[in-house]
């Protein structure tokens with residue numbers, strides 16, 4: 001590889017690995033939809049997996065002390081959050097925990113408060129369980145997507161409201177909640193005695209110089225009413241290995257969560273555990289380089305968009321650009337981009353049909369090709 005090239009510039013052919021991302025569309029389409037990146041995971045993960053596979057025996061396996069200690073240290077180092085090994089609940093993925101929490105800690109007919117548009121499983125978890133989805137709109141305030149706090153207060157105050165599902169950093173839109181914003185949300189949760197399930201899967205993908213504040217870290221009451229969900233999968237690009245974890249410091253809440261998952265939620269795959277251990281133990285340098293690369297990609301998009309009718313609010317976190325395409329007045333947003341040769345995520349899947357979500361976790365060459373294709377389509381249809 002050229003000295004100047006970064007490992008993230010490498011174009012990897014993923015078409016033969018049954019990748020969801022790369023098999024959804026015809027080969028000529030650039031897939032920029034589902035949230036995984038076209039980057040190799042760091043060497044430390046590949047080496048740990050190779051060593052584990054070489055052992056050749058793959059029986060029932062539990063999480064190592066080392067993994068739990070590495071998670072504890074990671075939480076301390078990155079978020080100044082003191083957790084204990086005993087607070088960790090290992091999971092084969094984060095989505096199952098969202099659904100499980102809704103089903104176990106609320107009853108049919110209860111309302112679940114969800115700021116949105118949001119990653120669709122936060123909407124699905126209440127709906128599939130016959131709960132009322134009490135959606136609170138996110139609005140643009142001072143250049144950031146934040147929940148409409150008046151609407152949030154009204155939703156939380158409903159007598160059947162039981163829980164808030166929070167996504168921090170928010171997907172899509174990239175909001176990194178400030179401590180003050182979390183404290184305001186916590187006041188509502190406390191006043192109306194709501195459980196908070198905080199999906200923090202994107203918390204190591206912050207592109208600005210702002211800290212991630214875990215909801216549970218803001219005070220003791222917040223810690224006691226929160227199930228925090230995290231994973232190395234987005235950051236280290238190991239979503240296919242199936243590993244996530246919950247942090248639940250309140251013992252009765254943790255016991256109830258553990259009980260609810262008994263017999264239903266399998267233990268994580270041993271390779272997922274192996275990768276997570278390596279990521280948190282030795283992935284820091286790679287992670288720092290990844291963030292630099294993603295920031296550059298975000299900035300490429302931010303510089304390009306003003307030359308088009310498309311708009312984006314500054315993205316603080318994630319590699320998922322949330323782009324307003326309403327000016328195009330399209331009948332089918334998805335079809336327009338597909339015809340341009342780009343497979344995007346449709347905003348309507350998250351709750352706003354005027355938007356697309358574009359995954360820029362890819363080599364710059366691919367991103368630039370995608371931008372060129374979109375520009376060509378805009379020109380062809382006289383938008384430029």
Ligand SMILES: Cc1ncc(COP(=O)(O)O)c(C=O)c1O
Nearest residue numbers: 035093094095119171199201244
């Ligand atoms: C906010 C959020 N939560 C959860 C997930 C998926 O979690 P998992 O693959 O661990 O089930 C995603 C994937 O894009 C996500 O964006």
